[in-house]
Amino acid sequence: xxxxxxxxxxxxxxxxxxxxxxxxxxxxxxxxxxxxxxxxxxxxxxxxxxxxxxxxxxxxxxxxxxxxxxxxxxxxxxxxxxxxxxxxxxxxxxxxxxxxxxxxxxxxxxxxxxxxxxxxxxxxxxxxxxxxxxxxxxxxxxxxxxxxxxxxxxxxxxxxxxxxxxxxxxxxxxxxxxxxxxxxxxxxxxxxxxxxxxxxxxxxxxxxxxxxxxxxxxxxxxxxxxxxxxxxxxxxxxxxxxxxxxxxxxxxxxxxxxxxxxxxxxxxxxxxxxxxxxxxxxxxxxxxxxxxxxxxxxxxxxxxxxxxxxxxxxxxxxxxxxxxxxxxxxxxxxxxxxxxxxxxx
Amino acid sequence: xxxxxxxxxxxxxxxxxxxxxxxxxxxxxxxxxxxxxxxxxxxxxxxxxxxxxxxxxxxxxxxxxxxxxxxxxxxxxxxxxxxxxxxxxxxxxxxxxxxxxxxxxxxxxxxxxxxxxxxxxxxxxxxxxxxxxxxxxxxxxxxxxxxxxxxxxxxxxxxxxxxxxxxxxxxxxxxxxxxxxxxxxxxxxxxxxxxxxxxxxxxxxxxxxxxxxxxxxxxxxxxxxxxxxxxxxxxxxxxxxxxxxxxxxxxxxxxxxxxxxxxxxxxxxxxxxxxxxxxxxxxxxxxxxxxxxxxxxxxxxxxxxxxxxxxxxxxxxxxxxxxxxxxxxxxxxxxxxxxxxxxxx
Numbered sequence: 001x002x003x004x005x006x007x008x009x010x011x012x013x014x015x016x017x018x019x020x021x022x023x024x025x026x027x028x029x030x031x032x033x034x035x036x037x038x039x040x041x042x043x044x045x046x047x048x049x050x051x052x053x054x055x056x057x058x059x060x061x062x063x064x065x066x067x068x069x070x071x072x073x074x075x076x077x078x079x080x081x082x083x084x085x086x087x088x089x090x091x092x093x094x095x096x097x098x099x100x101x102x103x104x105x106x107x108x109x110x111x112x113x114x115x116x117x118x119x120x121x122x123x124x125x126x127x128x129x130x131x132x133x134x135x136x137x138x139x140x141x142x143x144x145x146x147x148x149x150x151x152x153x154x155x156x157x158x159x160x161x162x163x164x165x166x167x168x169x170x171x172x173x174x175x176x177x178x179x180x181x182x183x184x185x186x187x188x189x190x191x192x193x194x195x196x197x198x199x200x201x202x203x204x205x206x207x208x209x210x211x212x213x214x215x216x217x218x219x220x221x222x223x224x225x226x227x228x229x230x231x232x233x234x235x236x237x238x239x240x241x242x243x244x245x246x247x248x249x250x251x252x253x254x255x256x257x258x259x260x261x262x263x264x265x266x267x268x269x270x271x272x273x274x275x276x277x278x279x280x281x282x283x284x285x286x287x288x289x290x291x292x293x294x295x296x297x298x299x300x301x302x303x304x305x306x307x308x309x310x311x312x313x314x315x316x317x318x319x320x321x322x323x324x325x326x327x328x329x330x331x332x333x334x335x336x337x338x339x340x341x342x343x344x345x
Numbered sequence: 346x347x348x349x350x351x352x353x354x355x356x357x358x359x360x361x362x363x364x365x366x367x368x369x370x371x372x373x374x375x376x377x378x379x380x381x382x383x384x385x386x387x388x389x390x391x392x393x394x395x396x397x398x399x400x401x402x403x404x405x406x407x408x409x410x411x412x413x414x415x416x417x418x419x420x421x422x423x424x425x426x427x428x429x430x431x432x433x434x435x436x437x438x439x440x441x442x443x444x445x446x447x448x449x450x451x452x453x454x455x456x457x458x459x460x461x462x463x464x465x466x467x468x469x470x471x472x473x474x475x476x477x478x479x480x481x482x483x484x485x486x487x488x489x490x491x492x493x494x495x496x497x498x499x500x501x502x503x504x505x506x507x508x509x510x511x512x513x514x515x516x517x518x519x520x521x522x523x524x525x526x527x528x529x530x531x532x533x534x535x536x537x538x539x540x541x542x543x544x545x546x547x548x549x550x551x552x553x554x555x556x557x558x559x560x561x562x563x564x565x566x567x568x569x570x571x572x573x574x575x576x577x578x579x580x581x582x583x584x585x586x587x588x589x590x591x592x593x594x595x596x597x598x599x600x601x602x603x604x605x606x607x608x609x610x611x612x613x614x615x616x617x618x619x620x621x622x623x624x625x626x627x628x629x630x631x632x633x634x635x636x637x638x639x640x641x642x643x644x645x646x647x648x649x650x651x652x653x654x655x656x657x658x659x660x661x662x663x664x665x666x667x668x669x670x671x672x673x674x675x676x677x678x679x680x681x682x683x684x685x686x687x688x689x690x
Contacts, residue, residue: 098540133570133602194542195443195535197574225478225581225624229542232567233574257478260623274616278605279570 001184002063002094002119004029007056007086008046009066010038012078017149017255019044021096022067024178028157034059037082053082057089063119065181066095075099083107087114094119096177098191121177122188124200131198131237133279138208139334142240143218143289144272146262148227148255150248151291151319152218153179158289158318159244160215162327169212173204175234179217189219190230197233205238216240222271223263224254232275239280241334244326245269248291249303266311286333287326288315346529347408347439347464349374352401352431353391354411355383357423362494362600364389366441367412369523373502379404382427398427402434408464410526411440420444428452432459439464441522443536466522467536469545476543476582478624483553484679487585488563488634489617491607493572493600495593496636496664497563498524503634503663504589505560507672514557518549520579524562534564535575542578550583561585567616568608569599577620584625586679589671590614593636594648610656631678632671633660 006029008022026033026046035051038044051059064086066079075083075097083093083101087110095101101118102108111118141159143152156172156179163170172179174186187200205214216238220227247265254260263271269285276283288307292300300317308315314325351374353367371378371391380396383389396404409431411424420428420442428438428446432455440446446463447453456463486504488497501517501524508515517524519531532545550559561583565572592610599605608616614630621628633652637645645662653660659670 098538131571133605135604190538190540192539193443193535194537194539194575194578195572197539198571222577223623226476226543227540228581228620228623229574229576229578230539231574232577233539236570236573259480260478271619275573278568278573 002181003092004032004063005034005061006032006063006065007051007053007061007091008033008036008048009064009068009082010036010042010044010046011068011082012039012041013068014041014043016044019068020149021069021178021181022046022065024153025065025067025181027154028182034061037064053086053089053091056086057091061091063092063094066093066097067178067181069096069177075104080104080106084110087111087116090114090116092117092119094121094181096121096181096188098122121180122191124188124192128187128192128196128203129199130195131202131233133198133236136202136207136239138205139211139213140205140216140238140240141213141242141244141286142216142235142238142276143244143246144231144235144268145218145221145246146223146265146268147221147248147251148219148224150246150251151289152246154291154319155244155246155289155323156215156217157182159323159326162318162323163213163215166327169210171212171214173214173216175201175204175217175219186217189234190227194229197230198237201234201237218246221254221268222275223260223268225257225260235272235276236279240276240283241280242284242286242330243269243272243276244287244289245272245285246289246291250294265307269311284333285313286330288313289326290315290317292317292320347526348437349377349408350379350406351377351408351410352396352398352406352436353378353381353393354409354413354427355381355387355389355391356413356427357384357386358413359386359388361389364413365494366414366523366526367391367410369498370410370412370526372499373527379406382409398431398434398436401431402436406436408437408439411438411442412523412526414441414522420449425449425451429455432456432461435459435461437462437464439466439526441466441526441533443467466525467533469533469537473532473537473541473548474544475540476547476578478543478581481547481552481584483550484556484558485550485561485583485585486558486587486589486631487561487580487583488589488591489576489580489613490563490566490591491568491610491613492566492593492596493564493569495591495596496634497591499636499664500589500591500634500668501560501562502527504668504671507663507668508558508560511672514555516557516559518559518561520546520549520562520564531562534579535572539574542575543582546579546582563591566599566613567620568605568613570602570605580617580621581624585621585628586625587629587631587675588614588617588621589632589634590617590630591634591636595639610652614656629678630658631675633658634671635660635662637662637665
């Protein structure tokens with residue numbers, strides 16, 4: 001896989017959501033991150049030592065992770081320049097952008113000459129099948145959201161931590177570039193050819209006959225006009241027994257689209273269950289995950305309690321406060337008391 | 346574009362739906378088709394003279410159209426052999442399959458040596474944007490369906506014929522390989538990278554300020570577990586004022602999936618309107634198009650009348666009986682009587 005340790009790139013970004021790949025790697029693989037590379041006009045930080053390519057290399061970094069995302073995923077001139085300077089120090093480069101490193105001639109040439117590798121983690125695997133919708137065994141949970149970038153990956157990883165801590169077998173199934181960098185495998189579903197969206201998800205979550213769970217990272221939102229097709233195919237391919245609704249209470253409009261309002265949580269749960277039932281008729285919503293990073297703790301806890309009451313579902317910020325309320329409720333829903341969490345069928 | 350006349354390939358196919366590309370080109374560009382190439386085990390015909398590559402070339406064909414589709418779109422050995430023999434006669438080759446002609450080394454080499462062209466009409470254009478969902482001017486109609494391959498393209502083209510015959514400006518917007526071969530342009534939406542589905546449709550149906558209509562060919566079905574993501578993105582990108590529901594009353598289960606039932610027409614209309622409202626809040630269903638090819642005429646007409654009564658919408662087989670009932674109703678819905686059909690806003 002991608003050789004660590006990593007130098008995480010923030011570049012010129014001033015969009016806190018846009019650096020989510022770098023932030024996610026820092027949060028879930030902290031031991032592998034030597035520093036962050038940001039320019040003077042970048043007001044953001046991951047709390048890591050600030051260093052440029054040469055300093056990062058001197059500190060031991062083997063790979064520069066271009067962990068910034070922008071709609072459409074194009075590479076600008078500044079980013080290309082910085083990638084070239086990392087290559088010049090002998091670092092590999094990994095990217096989660098739509099545009100491939102190997103398709104930028106200067107970068108491809110420089111990497112060849114320097115003998116370093118380029119990792120385009122948004123490359124989908126070859127020979128994906130068309131989805132077949134056949135009922136398959138196993139426990140699967142999918143995180144869904146009112147919008148893009150509201151905490152679906154963080155929530156999924158937090159749910160996994162809590163399950164594993166309770167002795168439940170739980171595997172994280174990555175569907176985006178950050179998740180793939182963290183997990184070491186997965187499918188970048190938004191980069192798959194449209195006909196193969198649900199087939200890609202069926203492939204990474206094959207039937208399982210143990211009592212363990214596949215925890216599948218959701219993408220986009222049924223209510224985002226740019227990306228709802230991806231979310232729809234993900235729901236159908238996942239065949240989830242359970243969904244968790246992720247929401248950012250501070251989001252003022254749909255990401256990137258000031259002309260679109262964020263849907264209500266209840267409306268969004270209903271729409272997701274309706275779409276999911278096509279391939280998983282008994283699907284249940286088992287919890288709500290709020291991203292409360294912008295709220296003080298007491299206010300965040302109060303909002304979680306209010307949201308739980310309003311929707312009759314456990315609600316927590318799983319990354320900040322742990323996922324226990326949701327896992328408790330899942331054990332009530334699915335437990336047969338012969339194992340930590342068994343399929344009741 | 347692709348040089349006619351065409352030889353249409355049926356190969357070894359025994360799946361009447363699987364040869365829909367060859368059949369569509371024969372139906373809507375009959376003057377350009379010199380014959381059909383089918384092997385002894387192919388029980389299907391388009392009613393054209395039967396000929397192989399050499400005979401087709403002798404009859405004047407300049408391009409072999411590999412107009413067969415199979416789930417996943419892979420090319421088998423027999424198809425590759427036949428493509429090579431067409432190239433050997435000096436014909437160009439056009440294909441609508443997912444797997445590209447140029448990616449099959451024998452075919453690419455042979456074409457280079459013979460000096461003929463390969464046309465992969467499922468190649469999406471480069472640099473598609475992410476959809477933005479911004480409200481744009483103009484009249485757009487999208488055909489949707491209870492399943493794949495129920496007549497959405499035929500219905501769209503039949504609606505166009507009737508509108509044009511009435512003096513209404515109406516442009517067919519192709520979204521699949523057959524439509525693109527017929528129209529000469531369009532985007533193969535099922536071959537687009539998932540993040541760009543709605544953006545691709547926004548691109549081929551830009552804002553228009555005349556009173557004309559964009560008639561957009563639909564794809565898949567919200568109720569098909571393999572392809573509903575494509576249908577969702579199409580609805581969002583199209584921002585349709587009007588949808589027409591297409592249905593094959595003889596379909597016993599979802600195409601390719603015996604374990605999935607075909608949804609009811611009313612349920613399917615409601616689901617499509619619900620998804621479409623995200624980007625087009627005032628969208629209306631304006632008609633139902635039945636594919637009655639398997640029914641005798643009196644039975645077909647009776648079924649159209651019954652379906653119209655049951656759903657309170659005009660119903661016809663637009664290809665067999667014309668689209669007049671639907672266009673009449675659209676003129677009632679949208680006409681301001683200052684032009685054949687004007688935006689009432």
